[in-house]
Amino acid sequence: MSADGINLLRAKVFDKSKWMQLPRDVVIGHGVIEQIPAVCEDLSLGDSALVITGDKTRDIAGKRVEALLAASYDVTTFAAGGGDPFETIKKAEAAAAEAAFVIGVGGGRVIDMAKIASYNTDRHFISVPTAASHDGIASSRASVPTADGNVSLAAEPPVAVIADTAVIASAPHRLLAAGCADIMANYTAILDWELSHRLRGEPLSEYALTLSRMTAEILFKNADLIKPHSEESAWIVTKALVSSGVAMSIAGSSRPGSGGEHKFSHALDRLAPEKGLHGEKCGIGAIITMYLHGGDWRGIRDSLKKVGAPTTPAGIGVDDETAVEALLAARTIRPERFTILDMGLTRESARDLVKMLYRE
Numbered sequence: 001m002s003a004d005g006i007n008l009l010r011a012k013v014f015d016k017s018k019w020m021q022l023p024r025d026v027v028i029g030h031g032v033i034e035q036i037p038a039v040c041e042d043l044s045l046g047d048s049a050l051v052i053t054g055d056k057t058r059d060i061a062g063k064r065v066e067a068l069l070a071a072s073y074d075v076t077t078f079a080a081g082g083g084d085p086f087e088t089i090k091k092a093e094a095a096a097a098e099a100a101f102v103i104g105v106g107g108g109r110v111i112d113m114a115k116i117a118s119y120n121t122d123r124h125f126i127s128v129p130t131a132a133s134h135d136g137i138a139s140s141r142a143s144v145p146t147a148d149g150n151v152s153l154a155a156e157p158p159v160a161v162i163a164d165t166a167v168i169a170s171a172p173h174r175l176l177a178a179g180c181a182d183i184m185a186n187y188t189a190i191l192d193w194e195l196s197h198r199l200r201g202e203p204l205s206e207y208a209l210t211l212s213r214m215t216a217e218i219l220f221k222n223a224d225l226i227k228p229h230s231e232e233s234a235w236i237v238t239k240a241l242v243s244s245g246v247a248m249s250i251a252g253s254s255r256p257g258s259g260g261e262h263k264f265s266h267a268l269d270r271l272a273p274e275k276g277l278h279g280e281k282c283g284i285g286a287i288i289t290m291y292l293h294g295g296d297w298r299g300i301r302d303s304l305k306k307v308g309a310p311t312t313p314a315g316i317g318v319d320d321e322t323a324v325e326a327l328l329a330a331r332t333i334r335p336e337r338f339t340i341l342d343m344g345l346t347r348e349s350a351r352d353l354v355k356m357l358y359r360e
């Protein structure tokens with residue numbers, strides 16, 4: 001099924017896509033997963049819950065969420081495994097239609113699936129991230145891969161975020177570092193947005209832009225504090241990811257957090273599907289787009305190194321020529337989203353950039 005098809009699945013009573021919807025309860029800390037029943041009660045969400053969770057994350061936290069809710073709610077589980085994402089979303093929607101509210105327990109893919117299923121069935125959605133790997137934790141957008149590159153769809157923002165730092169700190173450090181990289185990419189995303197505003201008259205939200213930049217700045221300043229398997233680090237990064245997601249909800253688009261570096265990442269999703277995490281690819285892309293903007297690309301590279309994120313295509317097992325292809329293909333993904341990569345990049349200049357900027 002296509003991205004257009006998925007929008008047709010939605011038969012809403014009213015259109016909330018232009019509303020600024022933000023989470024009401026944000027609970028971040030050690031052991032807070034145990035507070036899920038209290039949060040559900042606080043929000044009076046109804047008496048039946050659908051838990052959407054992943055293959056690995058079900059054991060990590062999904063089963064615990066099911067057990068905690070079972071005492072007071074009718075609980076059904078939907079396993080969001082692999083396969084065609086739109087087919088899986090369609091099945092998740094059928095399950096969501098039978099429940100009063102939806103809980104997504106997992107990484108970015110699972111959370112996006114849960115928020116689309118919630119949006120298309122008008123159900124409240126609770127976000128329970130098992131990793132601080134992406135800034136979709138609290139946003140009103142969902143990113144779904146298609147043959148033409150990722151599409152960014154309007155989706156249900158979480159009415160609550162419950163982020164247990166004990167769970168998040170136990171995840172492989174690579175996931176946390178990817179979350180840092182996804183946020184550092186905000187720097188170049190907003191430069192692209194400003195460029196498009198100046199050159200093309202694209203509307204700009206000062207609030208969303210400022211929040212996105214401030215979030216990146218705070219993380220940038222705290223990069224030395226980000227350590228593997230530390231709950232303090234999990235707390236710092238998760239708060240930043242929530243804040244970045246709120247910027248997207250304010251803007252009503254992913255513009256504050258997604259520019260040319262994200263298009264590069266989406267191009268790699270197609271050209272080298274099994275290589276690298278979303279945030280890792282965005283961080284690597286941001287080094288080049290920051291250089292092209294004439295900004296502090298070394299600062300981005302050094303901060304990525306500090307938090308333990310890769311800084312070269314080789315760092316995620318991608319060869320230089322594939323990175324060149326991805327830079328060129330990036331422009332064809334969501335061409336309406338103007339970025340620095342639309343400013344005259346050639347194959348020759350892409351090769352020079354990859355050679356110059358991706359030396360260790």
Ligand SMILES: NC(=O)C1=CN([C@@H]2O[C@H](COP(=O)(O)OP(=O)(O)OC[C@H]3O[C@@H](n4cnc5c(N)ncnc54)[C@H](OP(=O)(O)O)[C@@H]3O)[C@@H](O)[C@H]2O)C=CC1
Pocket residue numbers: 053054055056057058060106107108109110112130131133134135136137139141142143144150167168170171172175178182248254277278279
């Ligand atoms: N909506 C938005 O605004 C945004 C959306 N995104 C989207 O998010 C996705 C990227 O998210 P990301 O989390 O990097 O990737 P995934 O959701 O694909 O997760 C990566 C892997 O990590 C596993 N995992 C998650 N938590 C843990 C844990 N605690 N311990 C061990 N393994 C764990 C997952 O398991 P499992 O198999 O259970 O899933 C999966 O195998 C992309 O699809 C991207 O487009 C990114 C940024 C913003």
Ligand SMILES: O=C(CO)COP(=O)(O)O
Pocket residue numbers: 135136141142143144150151152182254257258262263
């Ligand atoms: O990843 C995002 C922000 O970090 C948003 O995703 P898109 O690039 O698909 O809009």
Ligand SMILES: [Zn+2]
Pocket residue numbers: 134135182257258262278279282
């Ligand atoms: Zn991202």
